[in-house]
Amino acid sequence: MVWSQKWPEVCRLKINMGKIIGIANQKGGVGKTTTAINLAASLAALDKKTLLVDADPQANSTSGLGFDPQEMRSSVYEAMVESADARSIILKTEIEFLSLLPSHIDLVGAEVEMINIDKREDRMKQALSAIKDDFDYIIIDCSPSLGLITVNALTAADSVIIPVQCEFFALEGLGKLLSTIRIIQSRLNPALSIEGILLTMYDSRLRLSNQVVEEVRQHFQNMVFETIIPRNIKLSESPSFGLPAIMHDSDSKGSIAYLNLAREIVVRNTGS
Numbered sequence: 001m002v003w004s005q006k007w008p009e010v011c012r013l014k015i016n017m018g019k020i021i022g023i024a025n026q027k028g029g030v031g032k033t034t035t036a037i038n039l040a041a042s043l044a045a046l047d048k049k050t051l052l053v054d055a056d057p058q059a060n061s062t063s064g065l066g067f068d069p070q071e072m073r074s075s076v077y078e079a080m081v082e083s084a085d086a087r088s089i090i091l092k093t094e095i096e097f098l099s100l101l102p103s104h105i106d107l108v109g110a111e112v113e114m115i116n117i118d119k120r121e122d123r124m125k126q127a128l129s130a131i132k133d134d135f136d137y138i139i140i141d142c143s144p145s146l147g148l149i150t151v152n153a154l155t156a157a158d159s160v161i162i163p164v165q166c167e168f169f170a171l172e173g174l175g176k177l178l179s180t181i182r183i184i185q186s187r188l189n190p191a192l193s194i195e196g197i198l199l200t201m202y203d204s205r206l207r208l209s210n211q212v213v214e215e216v217r218q219h220f221q222n223m224v225f226e227t228i229i230p231r232n233i234k235l236s237e238s239p240s241f242g243l244p245a246i247m248h249d250s251d252s253k254g255s256i257a258y259l260n261l262a263r264e265i266v267v268r269n270t271g272s
Contacts, residue, residue, distance in 0.1 A: 018132040019269060021195055022157035024142040024150060027173045030163045031200035033060045034235055036141035038254070039161075041244035042262035044098035048136040051090065054103035055124070055153050056143040062102040065093050066242030075104035079127040080152065081113050086127045087134075094247065099135075111148040120148065121188050125156035137265075146180050154181065155188045159195035164216060166202040166209040166228075171216070195265065200229040227261040230254065 023036045033056065040052040054061035055076055059069035069075075078084035079101070091100045114120040128138060140153045154160060160181060164170050185192050197220055203209045217224050229235075232254030238245045245255040 018135060018138070019159070020128060020132065020138040020140065020157045021265075022140045022142050022153045022160040023163065024154065024160050024177065025163050025173075026144055026146045026150070026177055028144045030165045031198075031229060032144065032163050033064065033141050034239075035161065035163050035198060035200065035229070035258075036061050036139055037064045037239070037244050038235070038246065038258035039261055039265075040137075040139040041095055041098055041246050042255075042259045043137050043139070043265070044095045045246055045259065046262055046266060047097060048262075048266065049097050049099075049134070051099045051101060051131070051135045051138045053101040053124075053128070053138060053140040053153075055107070055140050055149055056103055057105055057108035057149075058143075059103040059105065059107075060239070061141040062100065062104075063242065064239040065098075065100055065244070067091060067100065067102055069102065069104050072102045072104045075102045075106065076124075076127070077104055077106040077110055080107075080123040081110050081117075083126070086131050090131070095244070107143075107149065114148060121151050121155050124149075124152035128156050146177070151180075151184065151188070154184045154192060157189070157192060159193045161195045161198055163198045163200045163229075164212075165200050166206075166212040168208065170212045171219075194223055195268075196225040197223050198225050198227070198229065198261070201231050202228045203231045225261060225264060227257060227264050229257045229261070232257075 023032050025032055040050050043050045052061055062069045074084060074089045079086045079089055086101060089101055091102060093100055142150045142153045199213055230253050232252055234249045234252035235245050235254035238248035241248055245252060249255060
């Protein structure tokens with residue numbers, strides 16, 4: 001496979017606070033929500049004030065932090081569709097520096113309801129603009145599609161992390177996502193950049209996993225994070241306890257990997 005396109009710029013901006021990072025891939029099963037939850041928790045563990053925005057109607061990030069989506073009286077839906085104050089919807093989690101803007105199944109109808117709203121692609125950006133400087137990092141768990149909700153997330157974001165699983169068809173659909181990012185850059189968010197491509201579900205025992213790592217690094221070079229997320233049972237089972245892996249088992253390989261990813265992102269953005 002030959003990748004000859006010019007990819008969106010990799011983010012190397014130094015920031016002090018308020019950076020919004022989307023976690024996006026329209027391909028399911030790549031570790032997107034696992035990354036959103038555990039990266040947000042790891043940044044909080046590094047004493048970075050962090051907000052996790054659950055922008056997926058499945059609300060897995062919400063339940064993965066121990067909240068029942070069915071009990072949410074207000075969610076990101078109200079913030080986007082009804083212009084509710086996002087600050088009043090934010091929930092505190094068990095981790096000191098981690099907060100959550102929850103999701104609800106109602107979000108599935110948001111795309112239809114926003115059709116006739118002026119500047120509908122900016123609704124999430126408007127919702128987050130008032131709270132952006134309350135946090136060091138805002139992590140958005142995007143829905144597994146390239147629909148209006150994901151477009152909203154990428155319009156609001158400063159950068160995007162793309163999880164890519166170390167399995168067959170790893171690069172499937174990646175070109176379409178990168179094309180979408182370029183369109184959003186040109187029409188809606190010129191400042192959007194790629195924070196990095198994150199290799200997930202890595203199993204060092206498998207030749208295929210190592211081949212995928214080599215292929216992705218060859219094609220995308222410095223766009224790829226140094227940190228690789230391994231296959232790890234603690235990462236898989238921690239959502240059933242309503243906890244990020246770092247609280248479920250801080251010594252697990254998965255927890256350590258996401259903590260390393262958080263450190264890598266902090267160094268990229270602050271230089272320290």
